[in-house]
Amino acid sequence: EPEVTQTPSHQVTQMGQEVILRCVPISNHLYFYWYRQILGQKVEFLVSFYNNEISEKSEIFDDQFSVERPDGSNFTLKIRSTKLEDSAMYFCASSTQEGQGDTGELFFGEGSRLTVL
Amino acid sequence: AQSVAQPEDQVKVAEGNPLTVKCTYSVSGNPYLFWYVQYPNRGLQFLLKYITGDNLVKGSYGFEAEFNKSQTSFHLKKPSALVSDSALYFCAVRGLSYNTDKLIFGTGTRLQVFP
Numbered sequence: 202e203p204e205v206t207q208t209p210s211h212q213v214t215q216m217g218q219e220v221i222l223r224c225v226p227i228s229n230h231l232y233f234y235w236y237r238q239i240l241g242q243k244v245e246f247l248v249s250f251y252n253n254e255i256s257e258k259s260e261i262f263d264d265q266f267s268v269e270r271p272d273g274s275n276f277t278l279k280i281r282s283t284k285l286e287d288s289a290m291y292f293c294a295s296s297t298q299e300g301q302g303d304t305g306e307l308f309f310g311e312g313s314r315l316t317v318l
Numbered sequence: 319a320q321s322v323a324q325p326e327d328q329v330k331v332a333e334g335n336p337l338t339v340k341c342t343y344s345v346s347g348n349p350y351l352f353w354y355v356q357y358p359n360r361g362l363q364f365l366l367k368y369i370t371g372d373n374l375v376k377g378s379y380g381f382e383a384e385f386n387k388s389q390t391s392f393h394l395k396k397p398s399a400l401v402s403d404s405a406l407y408f409c410a411v412r413g414l415s416y417n418t419d420k421l422i423f424g425t426g427t428r429l430q431v432f433p
Binding site (some may be wrong): 241243245249256292305306309310 | 350355421424
């Protein structure tokens with residue numbers, strides 16, 4: 202069964218460093234997302250990406266964050282200068298297969314745990 | 319704005335007993351509602367969804383949910399709980415922004431099934 206894959210599974214970084222989290226969404230999906238979850242709490246929406254551009258972003262997704270789809274398969278989240286409060290589990294998700302009807306559910310990866318020291 | 323509420327932080331049930339995890343929603347228009355489960359140190363797994371049609375929706379692992387429009391609820395249920403059902407459960411509603419399938423999640427309910 203197709204799945205969303207994320208790397209790295211865990212990254213430890215120093216405050217102020219740049220971090221790139223990588224995701225390979227399910228092939229032929231059209232919408233891509235990043236969510237974050239702080240310490241087993243609420244899952245918060247960060248950004249959605251469609252047709253090679255950001256379609257929506259939350260107030261959390263400030264100028265320190267950026268997303269990119271550098272090729273046909275990868276979808277990356279970059280945090281330019283990490284802060285302590287960026288420590289969280291970051292989940293990538295994708296949805297809606299090209300040519301099919303809108304079924305609504307998102308398919309999530311296993312997450313990348315970011316620890317900022 | 320679309321939102322869901324999960325009034326219980328934690329639910330404890332004995333194995334073999336029925337379980338209910340509550341969710342209420344607030345939407346403008348017809349809701350798209352979802353349940354996801356998260357096992358420790360894992361991602362979110364889709365359980366079931368309500369889009370339209372029959373109010374009783376069946377999903378993975380024997381779970382079901384009942385859409386109740388008058389009570390604006392979408393409670394998750396299972397007739398007989400298993401210890402392996404112990405996990406964090408999230409209710410979610412789909413946002414209505416153009417060109418996005420964004421899901422808005424509740425705060426989660428931790429289900430503990432004891433032997």
